[in-house]
Amino acid sequence: MLKRILLSTAATAAALALGFLIFAWRSAIAEVSPVAVAEFSPEEIEAGELVARAGYCATCHTVAGHAAYAGGYPMDTGFGIVHSTNITPDPDTGIGSWSLEAFRRSMHEGVARDGSHLFPAFPYDHFTLTSDADIDVLYAYLMTLDPQPEPEFANTVPFPLNIRLLQAGWKLLFFDEGRYQPDPAQSDIWNRGAYLAEGLTHCAACHTPRNILGARIASQAYDGALVEDWVAPALTRANMAPADWTEDALYTYLRDGANATHGVALGTMGPVIHEGLMALPDTDIHALAIYFADIAGTSGVTANSAAVAAALDVSAIGLVEQQNADARLYNAACSSCHSNTSGVLLTARPELALNSTLWMDDPTNFLRVVLHGVSLQAGDPGLIMPGFAGRLSDDDIVRLSNYLRETRTDRPPWADLAARIEELHGDRATGQ
Ligand code: HEC
Ligand code: HEC
Ligand code: HEC
Structure with a gap:
């Protein structure tokens, strides 16, 4: 009896393993010689560049000091480092x-050309969801880049996860x-937003x-998440901004990287706008x-006057409180650039009372900005914050x-x- 159970368990396990292998197996697709640039029209190549910008391919597939799209950017997956690959048309080390x-x-x-499965660090x-038409022009764009031979970077995902x-x-x-x-119940423009x-643009x-x-x-x-030591805030009704x-x-923030009633795009959101969305019409x-207003539950809302008035009311707190040591600290370090007493909001003076970084449960973004400032390229380009x-001592920053x-x-x-x-x-080196 026991033998029969063991045998049938083994047979089931073998059948499951075989089933998994059949499910998992992908064949290699034959290599081709690099496609001649003349095969693609200038219109296709141009359209493909926009698709590449919308997908931030260069942000992930480029590492400082090396050619664009030649790979090597290390991504910490939590299970080990996975490097992006060379997606220039080099036939040996790229996708030529x-x-x-x-x-x-x-x-x-x-799935890679040789049939192996790719890690989801690559947001496939x-x-x-991307249409064949967009993938085809993207191919035209990538195949007409300069081929860049680049040695492979060793990943550190441990056995057996590296199988x-x-x-x-x-x-x-x-x-x-x-x-x-x-979604047929939604407008074309909503669907375009959802498609992107x-x-x-893989916002999620x-x-x-x-x-x-x-x-x-x-x-x-x-609902918001901590990625690469930056909080990507909730974009739903759970967003903390007042x-x-x-x-x-949303439009001005995503178009320019700054919005006076909220703040500026820092950390990993910076390249999303400045290396990606900036190129889109x-x-x-x-x-x-339109799509994210729907997700935030603000479709049809046009004014923010109550929240802005409340913020302007508190913006001046501390300016004249010389007997309060914490207020003096704020005055000495921040108020010259951040208090809005004129009654007008300016993107160049982010109003802290309206800024998500100060309202969120997680202080990470706020502290990173105070510790490491904002460089000329990050946030609103052309503006810096020291x-x-x-x-300031750590104790002063806490106060x-x-x-x-x-x-x-x-x-x-x-x-x-x-x-x-x-x-x-310790994040200073990777600062903004
Ligand atoms: C969030 C980072 C990220 C973004 C954005 C990204 N990639 Fe990647 N990509 C990766 C990583 C990491 C790998 C390697 C995955 C692996 O080794 O399993 C990869 C692998 C690939 C591969 C497989 C190449 C090979 O040699 O096996 C292709 C093709 C590719 N990416 C194309 C693109 C294109 C085109 C875009 C833009 C539309 C893009 N990627 C955007 C991270 C990214
Ligand atoms: C690579 C990671 C990443 C991707 C991809 C990304 N974001 Fe962000 N996003 C962030 C981070 C981090 C912040 C916080 C920035 C800050 O504090 O200045 C942010 C902030 C925002 C904010 C401001 C929220 C607030 O309350 O201050 C909006 C709106 C936003 N992102 C929308 C988007 C949209 C729309 C997309 C897709 C087109 C997108 N994000 C893609 C990381 C990302
Ligand atoms: C010399 C002017 C200056 C001083 C002093 C200054 N800031 Fe800033 N701060 C800025 C500017 C300008 C920006 C926006 C930078 C950009 O968009 O590139 C900014 C951005 C910020 C942001 C990010 C807002 C967002 O939308 O993500 C926070 C938070 C912040 N400052 C807090 C402070 C605090 C706290 C102090 C005092 C310790 C301070 N700042 C001192 C000029 C200043």
Whole structure:
């Protein structure tokens, strides 16, 4: 009896393993000789560049000191480092020998030309939604870049997670292959926004929390997440900013990287705008704004006057309180650039009382800005903010943070600020 049970268990296990292998196996697609540039029209190449910008391919596929698109950017997946690959048309180290079919499969299914499964650090779970037409012009653009020979970078994902076949298991659990299906109940422009957001511009890759296996938690879409030591705030009704993310506010923020009723785009959001969205036409930015206004529940809301009036009311707190040591600290360090007493909001003087960084439960973004400042390229290009690491003591930064949180928001005090500041000092090298 026992023998029979053991045998049938073994047979079931073998059948399951075989089933998994059949499910997981992908054949190699034959190599082709690099496609001649003349095969593609200038219009295709130009359209492909826009697709590449919308997908921030260069941001992830470039590492400082090396050619654009030649790969090597290290991504910490939580399980080890995965490097982006060379996607220039070099036949040996890039994708020069990939046919259009192989390229489409990689973008839609996360499978390399040789049949191996790619890690989801490459956001193919978003790119799968992208239309064939967009993938085809993207191919034209990439195939006409200068080929860049580049040695491979060694990943540090440990055994057995580095077995690529096992990635098929991840796909079985978390990946839906398929192109974007328009929602007929919504307008064309809403659908265009959804097509971009969910696919190419993969906003959820940073703004949606993930489970322990690194997959996005569908029921918490856009609820905010900590990625690469930056908080990507909630874009739903759970967003903490006191002013609404109206369609207008979203439009100016996504178009320029700054919005006077909220603040400026820093950290990993900077390149999303300055290396990506900047290239897209206004209609696409409008489409994204319409889609995210819907997600934030602000469609049809046009004014933020009450929130702005309340913020301007508290903006001057501390300016004349010479007997309060915390207010003196704020005056000495911040108020010359941040208080708005003229009654007019300016993007160049982000109003702290309206800024998400001060309202969120997690102080990370606020502390990173205070410690390391804002460089000329980040945020609103052309503006800088000095960093205060080394100028203010950690203790002063704790007092100042508590003071601003208490006087500018109605949120409870942040906990463990000193420990968090200590950790964030180390981020200086990767600052903004
Ligand atoms: C968030 C970072 C990120 C973005 C954005 C990104 N990639 Fe990647 N990509 C990666 C990583 C990491 C890998 C390597 C995955 C692996 O080794 O399994 C990769 C792999 C690839 C591959 C497989 C290449 C090979 O040699 O196996 C292709 C093709 C590719 N990316 C194209 C693109 C294109 C085109 C875009 C823009 C539309 C893009 N990627 C945007 C991170 C990114
Ligand atoms: C690579 C990660 C990443 C991606 C991709 C990304 N974001 Fe962000 N986003 C962030 C981070 C980090 C912040 C916080 C920036 C700050 O504090 O200045 C942010 C901030 C924002 C804000 C401001 C929220 C607030 O309350 O201050 C909006 C709006 C936003 N992102 C929308 C988008 C949209 C729309 C997309 C897709 C087109 C997108 N993001 C893609 C990381 C990302
Ligand atoms: C010399 C002027 C100056 C001083 C002093 C200054 N800031 Fe700033 N701050 C700026 C500017 C300008 C920006 C926007 C930078 C950009 O867009 O590139 C900014 C941005 C910020 C942001 C980010 C806002 C956002 O939208 O993400 C925070 C938070 C902030 N400052 C807090 C402070 C605090 C706290 C102090 C005092 C310790 C301070 N700043 C001192 C000029 C200053």
